[in-house]
Amino acid sequence: MNYQMNDFLFSMILTELEDAVGTENCSVRPIDKVTHSVDYYWLSRMWADRGCRMPEADFIVCPKDAAEVSKVLKIANYYKLPVTTWGAGGGTQGGAIPVCGGILLDTKRMNQIYEVNTEGMYIECGTGSIYKHIEWAANEVGKATMHYPSSLTCSTVGGFLAHRGIGVCSTKYGKIDDMVLGMEVVLPNGDIINTSPAPKHAAGPDLNQIFIGSEGTLGVITKAQMRIYDQPEERRFRGFLFQDMSGAFKASRELLQKFKPSVMRLYDEAETASLIKKIVGVERKGAFMNVAIEGCSDLVAVEEKILLDTFAKYGAEDLGSEYGEKWWKEKITFFYPGHMMDIPQMFGTMDTIAPYGKIEEIYWAMKKAIESNYPQAKFIAHFSHWYEWGAMLYDRFIIDGKDVPKDPVEALRLHQAVWSCGVRAALAHGGVVNDHHGVGIKLGRLMKEQYGPAMQVFEGLKKQLDPNGIMNPFKLGL
Amino acid sequence: MMMSEKSKQHVDSCRFCWMCHHICPIGNATGHERSTPRARALGISLVNRGAIALDEIMDNIYECAGCGACVHDCSTGWDPVMFTKETRLAAALDGKLPAYINTLLDNCLETGNAYGKTVTCETLAAAIAAHAKKEDTLLFLGVDAKYMACRSGYNAIRVLEKAGVSFSVLADEPASGAQLDFLIGAAEETKAQMKAASEVMNAYGTVVVFDPADAKTVKQLYREYGVEVSAKVVTFTAYLADLLKAGKLTPVAGGKTVVYQDPFQLARDLGETEEAREVIRAYATLEEMLLNRAETVWAGNILMAQYMPDVIKKVAARRIFNAKSIGAKVMVTASVSEYVALKSVEQNDVEILSLEELILAAEV
Numbered sequence: 001m002n003y004q005m006n007d008f009l010f011s012m013i014l015t016e017l018e019d020a021v022g023t024e025n026c027s028v029r030p031i032d033k034v035t036h037s038v039d040y041y042w043l044s045r046m047w048a049d050r051g052c053r054m055p056e057a058d059f060i061v062c063p064k065d066a067a068e069v070s071k072v073l074k075i076a077n078y079y080k081l082p083v084t085t086w087g088a089g090g091g092t093q094g095g096a097i098p099v100c101g102g103i104l105l106d107t108k109r110m111n112q113i114y115e116v117n118t119e120g121m122y123i124e125c126g127t128g129s130i131y132k133h134i135e136w137a138a139n140e141v142g143k144a145t146m147h148y149p150s151s152l153t154c155s156t157v158g159g160f161l162a163h164r165g166i167g168v169c170s171t172k173y174g175k176i177d178d179m180v181l182g183m184e185v186v187l188p189n190g191d192i193i194n195t196s197p198a199p200k201h202a203a204g205p206d207l208n209q210i211f212i213g214s215e216g217t218l219g220v221i222t223k224a225q226m227r228i229y230d231q232p233e234e235r236r237f238r239g240f241l242f243q244d245m246s247g248a249f250k251a252s253r254e255l256l257q258k259f260k261p262s263v264m265r266l267y268d269e270a271e272t273a274s275l276i277k278k279i280v281g282v283e284r285k286g287a288f289m290n291v292a293i294e295g296c297s298d299l300v301a302v303e304e305k306i307l308l309d310t311f312a313k314y315g316a317e318d319l320g321s322e323y324g325e326k327w328w329k330e331k332i333t334f335f336y337p338g339h340m341m342d343i344p345q346m347f348g349t350m351d352t353i354a355p356y357g358k359i360e361e362i363y364w365a366m367k368k369a370i371e372s373n374y375p376q377a378k379f380i381a382h383f384s385h386w387y388e389w390g391a392m393l394y395d396r397f398i399i400d401g402k403d404v405p406k407d408p409v410e411a412l413r414l415h416q417a418v419w420s421c422g423v424r425a426a427l428a429h430g431g432v433v434n435d436h437h438g439v440g441i442k443l444g445r446l447m448k449e450q451y452g453p454a455m456q457v458f459e460g461l462k463k464q465l466d467p468n469g470i471m472n473p474f475k476l477g478l
Numbered sequence: 479m480m481m482s483e484k485s486k487q488h489v490d491s492c493r494f495c496w497m498c499h500h501i502c503p504i505g506n507a508t509g510h511e512r513s514t515p516r517a518r519a520l521g522i523s524l525v526n527r528g529a530i531a532l533d534e535i536m537d538n539i540y541e542c543a544g545c546g547a548c549v550h551d552c553s554t555g556w557d558p559v560m561f562t563k564e565t566r567l568a569a570a571l572d573g574k575l576p577a578y579i580n581t582l583l584d585n586c587l588e589t590g591n592a593y594g595k596t597v598t599c600e601t602l603a604a605a606i607a608a609h610a611k612k613e614d615t616l617l618f619l620g621v622d623a624k625y626m627a628c629r630s631g632y633n634a635i636r637v638l639e640k641a642g643v644s645f646s647v648l649a650d651e652p653a654s655g656a657q658l659d660f661l662i663g664a665a666e667e668t669k670a671q672m673k674a675a676s677e678v679m680n681a682y683g684t685v686v687v688f689d690p691a692d693a694k695t696v697k698q699l700y701r702e703y704g705v706e707v708s709a710k711v712v713t714f715t716a717y718l719a720d721l722l723k724a725g726k727l728t729p730v731a732g733g734k735t736v737v738y739q740d741p742f743q744l745a746r747d748l749g750e751t752e753e754a755r756e757v758i759r760a761y762a763t764l765e766e767m768l769l770n771r772a773e774t775v776w777a778g779n780i781l782m783a784q785y786m787p788d789v790i791k792k793v794a795a796r797r798i799f800n801a802k803s804i805g806a807k808v809m810v811t812a813s814v815s816e817y818v819a820l821k822s823v824e825q826n827d828v829e830i831l832s833l834e835e836l837i838l839a840a841e842v
Contacts, residue, residue, distance in 0.1 A: 030530055031517075034521065049527075108505075108509035109508075140803050
């Protein structure tokens with residue numbers, strides 16, 4: 001059914017939504033609309049900076065639990081209204097922007113902490129909880145979440161789950177998809193389901209992993225059980241300087257066959273000479289690497305010896321613990337305005353992941369692609385999430401404000417072109433569209449290029465679960 | 479919109495920064511995205527760019543408590559409270575204030591308090607009258623204690639009486655200017671009110687300021703606004719700590735285990751965190767909430783409850799939840815305003831006590 005929205009119908013729908021979530025939690029006020037139209041996506045920020053209004057939702061609703069989400073989705077399905085789920089708006093891929101209008105479903109009223117379970121070592125919470133609040137709840141009982149991304153204070157549990165987030169201690173504790181035990185999800189038709197009483201089962205495919213990373217296209221995650229951990233008895237840092245990144249890759253690959261540090265961050269020469277120099281104070285040529293080891297003190301002492309022996313074999317200069325400790329203290333400072341790239345610069349993080357043997361090649365391919373096609377762009381990178389089999393490349397392009405077109409549409413065109421260039425270089429050498437920021441509207445067009453015919457699996461799920469196509473349209477390439 | 483270059487710079491830095499998203503007590507209580515410093519900055523920046531009208535963002539501008547949690551949390555030093563207050567002033571000058579703010583403002587200008595009250599309760603009035611004689615020390619109660627929380631004002635007087643202090647209380651106490659500063663920032667009317675209050679205070683050797691909001695105003699804002707106070711100004715909590723040290727208070731160790739709710743004006747603005755704790759430790763066993771001292775979480779006030787009562791109750795309820803989360807049974811506050819907000823929450827898990835109540839219950 002196609003219809004034209006009119007004032008009468010608009011008012012009718014508004015009363016139904018107010019009935020579902022309460023009048024004070026349903027808004028059509030301009031301030032709520034503009035607030036939910038700009039997230040951390042560079043294009044939305046640029047658009048607002050140029051004095052333009054981004055696409056806005058018609059209704060902003062804030063349900064308090066799955067039952068209210070269910071009511072909202074039933075209304076949306078009946079009227080065929082798009083629904084865009086919003087956590088805290090800290091996403092970089094435009095995943096939370098209501099590009100088609102309709103309903104913006106803000107999850108932050110679902111911020112209840114239902115249970116802090118120190119036996120099963122998890123916190124059950126509403127997915128609208130800011131992750132830092134979960135960390136505080138864990139800290140109150142002497143535990144920790146160990147999920148420490150730079151966006152810890154500005155993203156919700158649901159936001160991290162929706163785009164497969166990751167924190168700086170991931171090498172030891174895993175990604176967000178390793179940290180969740182079970183979830184409650186509201187399907188597009190309003191049905192409320194629970195994924196499984198426990199993960200790591202053989203009762204068919206893992207429902208958790210179907211919804212994690214689905215970016216609001218298959219339903220709304222409303223509750224989750226997130227793992228917590230004992231606070232480590234000790235956390236030791238060690239800074240190293242490698243002559244080049246190749247040695248660091250060999251050393252790290254060998255180290256990870258022996259044990260897992262918590263933090264591992266290798267900076268390319270350009271980032272060592274810029275950000276690391278500015279924030280941490282290392283003023284040396286080469287590739288800086290910071291490693292943290294944590295846990296029981298006895299084990300930490302043994303692991304530190306293995307670390308030093310292994311890295312020495314590959315010519316790493318031991319810089320001691322001071323730089324690492326400073327980095328830990330300042331790890332979020334990097335992302336505050338005044339330290340971080342900001343408008344009028346154009347910038348983006350094109351993180352990708354691949355096995356050893358490919359990841360370094362991808363780095364050079366992306367660097368070459370960006371720098372040769374866009375000489376106005378600076379390319380810096382670090383590698384900050386490591387596995388026994390490979391590592392993640394966190395590479396960024398930065399274009400100075402004077403080289404960014406003033407016309408917003410021209411700026412958009414340049415932004416799109418740089419991204420396509422960089423990500424296609426990654427794909428051509430065995431990388432993926434993205435490692436941990438998600439896809440959103442920014443990279444949706446490239447999903448088919450990565451997945452090819454495998455994309456029909458996602459499309460089939462989408463068609464079955466969301467036949468009216470109301471859930472977060474034009475995101476994730478769906 | 480009229481705004482200083484400094485504020486514009488802060489607005490443009492904060493509009494796309496999410497780092498303090500977790501810290502706003504209003505945002506955490508409502509779950510509404512607009513109740514965040516970055517949303518406020520975004521709205522103002524769009525006004526500055528002509529993309530939205532000033533009156534369309536003003537409700538949101540008045541949803542900020544000015545508690546400074548975001549300012550304290552910022553690693554770079556950006557100040558959302560500063561540009562929020564400047565926006566209020568700009569709207570006032572431009573005739574764009576919401577109607578409910580105009581009412582509070584008119585009350586402030588006519589009666590000295592935003593509530594439009596002119597009569598205090600009989601018990602407090604009698605207690606004030608008993609201290610009409612001019613002494614060297616003035617107890618400055620403030621408009622909240624005088625008109626909206628008489629029991630708190632009365633208890634403050636009783637505590638000083640117990641300690642044998644000779645002090646005056648003014649029946650015609652002037653407003654400190656704290657409420658006007660909240661409503662319209664650094665307007666001429668605000669400065670005039672502050673100046674009038676300072677002239678009254680300067681007739682005394684020592685001014686003991688009961689309400690932390692007034693204490694911040696007199697000790698910090700007067701200087702910023704160029705208003706001179708020659709009297710020695712001390713917070714009520716610091717004065718009590720001195721009385722305790724001088725042996726003027728005679729506590730009997732009580733059996734209560736309590737947590738202390740730091741008023742942000744004392745903890746963040748004036749850097750005073752230990753004085754109240756010294757007093758509390760003399761009367762009870764003190765435990766700490768996770769977010770304490772300069773990291774304190776504002777628990778609501780009386781002024782904002784005039785136009786957003788449900789939200790203030792939610793703010794207070796969240797803070798009570800913080801206390802409950804660590805197993806606390808009693809929360810002590812030194813803020814008149816937070817006391818009223820906390821007491822407005824219907825719950826039986828955590829007993830709410832003012833510092834004066836704690837003292838009076840355990841004094842010999």
